[in-house]
Amino acid sequence: MSDYARAERLIFHIDADAxxxxxxxxxxxxxxxxxxxxxxxxxxxxxxxxxxxxxxKFGVKAGIPFFQARALLPHGVFLPxxxxxxxxxxxxxxxxxxxxTPLVEAYSVDxxxxxxxxxxxxxxxxxxxxxxxxxxxxxxxxxxGAGPNKLVAKIATETxxxxxxxxxxxxxxxxRLAPLPVSVCPGIxxxxxEVLEAAGITxxxxxxxxxxxxxxxxxxxxGEKLYHxxxxxxxxxxxxxxxxxxxxxxxxxxxxxxxxISARRLEGxxxxxxxxxxxxxxxxxxxxxxxxxxxxxxxxxxxIETRTLQRQLPFAATSEAQLAPAARExxxxxxxxxxxxxxxxxxxxxxxxxAARRQLSLFPEIxxxxxxxxxxxxxxxRKYGEDILxxxxxxxxxx
Amino acid sequence: xxxxxKEPVTVVAVFSRSTVAPRxxxxxxxxxxxxxxxxxxxxxxxxxxxxxxxVVTDGANLYELCFHTRSLxxxxxxxxxx
Numbered sequence: 001m002s003d004y005a006r007a008e009r010l011i012f013h014i015d016a017d018a019x020x021x022x023x024x025x026x027x028x029x030x031x032x033x034x035x036x037x038x039x040x041x042x043x044x045x046x047x048x049x050x051x052x053x054x055x056x057k058f059g060v061k062a063g064i065p066f067f068q069a070r071a072l073l074p075h076g077v078f079l080p081x082x083x084x085x086x087x088x089x090x091x092x093x094x095x096x097x098x099x100x101t102p103l104v105e106a107y108s109v110d111x112x113x114x115x116x117x118x119x120x121x122x123x124x125x126x127x128x129x130x131x132x133x134x135x136x137x138x139x140x141x142x143x144x145g146a147g148p149n150k151l152v153a154k155i156a157t158e159t160x161x162x163x164x165x166x167x168x169x170x171x172x173x174x175x176r177l178a179p180l181p182v183s184v185c186p187g188i189x190x191x192x193x194e195v196l197e198a199a200g201i202t203x204x205x206x207x208x209x210x211x212x213x214x215x216x217x218x219x220x221x222x223g224e225k226l227y228h229x230x231x232x233x234x235x236x237x238x239x240x241x242x243x244x245x246x247x248x249x250x251x252x253x254x255x256x257x258x259x260x261i262s263a264r265r266l267e268g269x270x271x272x273x274x275x276x277x278x279x280x281x282x283x284x285x286x287x288x289x290x291x292x293x294x295x296x297x298x299x300x301x302x303x304i305e306t307r308t309l310q311r312q313l314p315f316a317a318t319s320e321a322q323l324a325p326a327a328r329e330x331x332x333x334x335x336x337x338x339x340x341x342x343x344x345x346x347x348x349x350x351x352x353x354x355a356a357r358r359q360l361s362l363f364p365e366i367x368x369x370x371x372x373x374x375x376x377x378x379x380x381x382r383k384y385g386e387d388i389l390x391x392x393x394x395x396x397x398x399x
Numbered sequence: 400x401x402x403x404x405k406e407p408v409t410v411v412a413v414f415s416r417s418t419v420a421p422r423x424x425x426x427x428x429x430x431x432x433x434x435x436x437x438x439x440x441x442x443x444x445x446x447x448x449x450x451x452x453x454v455v456t457d458g459a460n461l462y463e464l465c466f467h468t469r470s471l472x473x474x475x476x477x478x479x480x481x
Contacts, residue, residue: 027438027453028461028479079401085451088440384445 008170010123011238012114013145013153014130016093017162019110020050023089024079026139035076039066040255047255049081053162065257086110092138100130105238113150115238127165151186151234152177158184173232178205185229192219192226204230247284251292251346252276259298259339266340267328271391273345274324278317279386281347282378287316287356288347291326295335296342304341309334310348316356319374320391323347401479410464410473421452421464426475431456451476 016022020038025031035055040046048069051060058073070078090109097104103115119126123146134142141163145156148170159180160166168176182204183193195218201207207230215223228234239245252273260266270293281288292310299305309330317323327345380388404426411423424431438453447469454462461479466472 023438029437029455030459030461030479077400084442085438085440087442382445384447385443388445 008148009115009117010119011147011150011153012116012123012127012130013107013147013150013157014097014112014114015143015145015157015161016110017141017143018050018052018056019089019140020081020086021052021055022140023086024082025052026089027085031077035060035073037069037073037076037078038081039069039078041080043078043080045257046080047257063255067257089138089140093134093140093142096130096133096137100126103238103240105240105244113153113238116146123167124165127167131165147232148173149232149234150236150238151229152232154186155180155184155232168232170232174205174208177230177232178203178208180204182207187225187229192222195219246352247286247350249292249346249348249350250277250280250284250286250288251344253294253342253344255296255342256340259341261337261339263332266331266335266343269343270327270331270345271320271324273343274327275320275391276386277345277347278320278323279378279381281318281350282374285353286347286350287318287353288323289313289316289349289351290347291317291323291330292344292346292348293327293330294342294344294346295331295340297336297338298341299338305338307334312349316351317347318353321374401477403477404475406475408464408473408475410466412466412473419450419452419466421454421466421473424454424462424464424473424475431458431462437461 021036024036024038025034033054034052035058036052037048037055037060038050039048043066046066048060048062048064048066050062051069055073055076058076060069060073060076066078069076086109094104094106094112097112097114100119101114101116105113107113116123116126121129127144127146131142131144134140143157143161143163144165145153145158145160146165146167147153147156152168152173155177156166156168181202182188182196185204188196196202196207201210207226210227212224212227215227217223219226254269254273260269290310290312292308295307295309297305297307311326311330313322313326315322317326323345377389406426409425410421412419412421420436421433423433433454434457435455436452437455439451441448441450443449447467450466450468452464452466454464456462459480462475463477463479465474465476467474
């Protein structure tokens, strides 16, 4: 057993580099070392989903419209997004990780946490071994970070990208974290970074020097998390699939290459997103007791404003006929007419259908407004695919 | 660059236990000998499983084939040109 293993937890965070674009390069040898850009369909009206590191050098990044990426990179290779292919590679990576430990938490399609506490080899050796095996078996490169907890492991990965390995031991924590920018810390996004920078705090070391009371006063409960994050303190366990807590929400989001201002089209998009969320609710035998709408509106050429609106439902919903009107009402009572760059609809406050049926007094009407057609539509969707039938209202989205 | 094709093709393939290995495909009356399968993956269209293969031939192009396990039909989906 290594000194590291005897002394503390050993958590790895592993992130596949430019995953979607890298899968395209791995599955087509002629694309290796070339600037590859993966876009949503239809390509001409799509948004960049991923860009290889070769493409990023030209300023192409996820979220920009196809036409803008094309202008930045006229000689780039533009490919349509292929989710089944990426999921298949993701499962291959998962199979490799499971050879090292059963404690694998799939954090996203291209990121995992591994609990390798007690491993016989030093983390540097182990990390390189995993990285080499992945490259040999899949052709993909990954960046690995190791630390005494999930937070430090993820920060370590951020500092080693791309195709690198970084190990931060507990005894090195204050010194290794102090010079890093606050933005490397998970959860510290552009808004928090802006607030911290305005107060003259740009590094984790400076953040660690701020008293807890002051952080609480400015950020509330989040201030406490920041206080601990700056010190690399985190005790979250690595949660393998069979130990994950039940889902709290199910939602869908979309980004428009050209911001939308047509109320009819936006209403259509709300129906499409609600319909997708409702189908997943029914597949998982869950009911929603709330709905959330996320609006990303373009204020001007440089500024995108994100607003999240939420409301409780007076019943437990499982149908788009219930979710969409609630989402529509939320959207149209607060939308100021600004061009909409992105829209999301999420079913929140999920409860298992079985539990809701046991508490009929709390939810007297489980499916008000749900039509009898839905079970039939669901059967067709299961048999022939999700897009086999759509409601006429959904057609508004594509006008 | 790639070109969407979506045309049925005839494929000679080896089915062995749970694996499928395409060897030759015929498209627009021309035979293409597959020198390597560079990637394979699958998805479901409803209940029907579809198998996808990225293959290279002796030429410079890469082809994407799809095998529909319900209808036992093969399609050439795309060609990736140099």
